[in-house]
Amino acid sequence: MLVCSCNYITEREIKDTIIQLLTEDCWQLIVPVKVYHAMEKRGRCCGCFPNVVDLIIKTTEEYHAQRHSTEADVIVYMSRLKQLHEENRRADIERRLTGHRAA
Structure with missing residues (x-):
């Protein structure tokens, strides 16, 4: 599913980036700007940021559930x-x- 139409970023790309950031430090604070920076992109209209926040929360919860934090x-x-x-x-x-x- 396309999350950011300005940069043509899919949900899978965002989730993979979040997991990569969590692998580096599983307790860091992840925000949309950090995700975009890791993908070497930038928010243009930023209309997708609320959806990216939802993906960050969902992916982080799944990551920690699998790790049994x-x-x-x-x-x-x-x-x-x-x-x-x-x-x-x-x-x-x-x-x-x-x-x-x-x-």
């Missing part, structure tokens, strides 16, 4: 996400402060 792995993953969020939040605050200085 444990609750401890999920907790470690969530702490990594929280740490990433805090790092990005600090960077946003620092950018705002330097951008709003009075000349």
